Amino acid sequence: MDPLASLAGKLLGALGGAFVALVFNPPSNRRKFAWRYSGSVIFGMLFAPVTYVYLPAFLTWLLPGSPAVEWPGGIEGIIAAAAAAAIAAWPLMVLVTARLGDKDGGRPP
Amino acid sequence: MDGFQAALAIGALVAAVLSWREPRGIAWIVAGATSFVLTAGWEAQGWAYHPVATGLADAAVCLLIYLFAAQRWEIWLYRIFLASLLISGLRVIGLVPSHKAYVIGLELCNWAALAVIGGTPAGEEIGVRLARLGPVRPAVLRVRRAVAALRAPRATPPFTRVP
Numbered sequence: 001m002d003p004l005a006s007l008a009g010k011l012l013g014a015l016g017g018a019f020v021a022l023v024f025n026p027p028s029n030r031r032k033f034a035w036r037y038s039g040s041v042i043f044g045m046l047f048a049p050v051t052y053v054y055l056p057a058f059l060t061w062l063l064p065g066s067p068a069v070e071w072p073g074g075i076e077g078i079i080a081a082a083a084a085a086a087i088a089a090w091p092l093m094v095l096v097t098a099r100l101g102d103k104d105g106g107r108p109p
Numbered sequence: 110m111d112g113f114q115a116a117l118a119i120g121a122l123v124a125a126v127l128s129w130r131e132p133r134g135i136a137w138i139v140a141g142a143t144s145f146v147l148t149a150g151w152e153a154q155g156w157a158y159h160p161v162a163t164g165l166a167d168a169a170v171c172l173l174i175y176l177f178a179a180q181r182w183e184i185w186l187y188r189i190f191l192a193s194l195l196i197s198g199l200r201v202i203g204l205v206p207s208h209k210a211y212v213i214g215l216e217l218c219n220w221a222a223l224a225v226i227g228g229t230p231a232g233e234e235i236g237v238r239l240a241r242l243g244p245v246r247p248a249v250l251r252v253r254r255a256v257a258a259l260r261a262p263r264a265t266p267p268f269t270r271v272p
Contacts, residue, residue, distance in 0.1 A: 016165065019168060019172075024191065026268055028271060030271065030272055033268050076158075
């Protein structure tokens with residue numbers, strides 16, 4: 001796969017995943033938003049290849065024989081993996097910012 | 110347009126009429142309708158990843174509501190769109206295996222959203238009209254309390270307003 005296309009796919013997926021995670025658990029201020037969003041995007045891009053390999057296997061184990069589990073290949077798979085990694089990173093970023101003195105943990109409105 | 114979509118369009122129209130003095134209600138109906146039309150068009154074109162497109166459209170509406178909501182009923186609306194996003198997410202990973210169950214879930218969310226948008230001003234009007242009929246009864250008080258709870262300001266401001 002073209003490295004530039006792979007990088008663009010990772011970035012697109014991570015931005016999308018962090019966006020979905022933001023909607024589910026919005027932070028309480030702009031500073032936390034910046035930390036969590038950037039952290040999730042970086043995490044999503046870094047862990048996209050690992051997620052690409054292991055998440056389909058996990059889903060197949062979780063839902064054996066389900067026709068809905070059709071993990072896409074190629075660039076689409078990379079985008080999906082980056083999005084999944086970014087979504088998973090968001091609660092981790094909440095925990096990290098909680099450790100750094102954020103008491104409310106970013107509760108929804 | 111099939112029967113379900115026509116029914117939803119009529120429901121949206123009724124909710125818009127009920128909230129004609131509520132520009133925010135009209136705005137959320139327009140946002141939800143735009144999301145619905147885009148995703149229905151996506152599916153009609155036969156393009157792949159329909160649940161992903163639906164989820165992203167719902168996420169955009171959710172974020173809009175979260176950022177601009179002023180009252181509790183809008184936060185309920187945010188939660189309903191969040192449920193819709195969750196259903197799309199579960200469909201993407203295969204936990205909603207049947208397309209029929211997926212569509213029913215989304216329809217229920219759409220109708221719940223319309224009920225909240227149209228129900229809040231309608232409940233207010235019902236409370237006022239019941240009060241005009243005579244002495245305040247427990248039923249009137251219940252309606253008034255429910256509407257007051259929905260009309261209360263949101264508990265926390267959006268993160269964009271807090272540095």
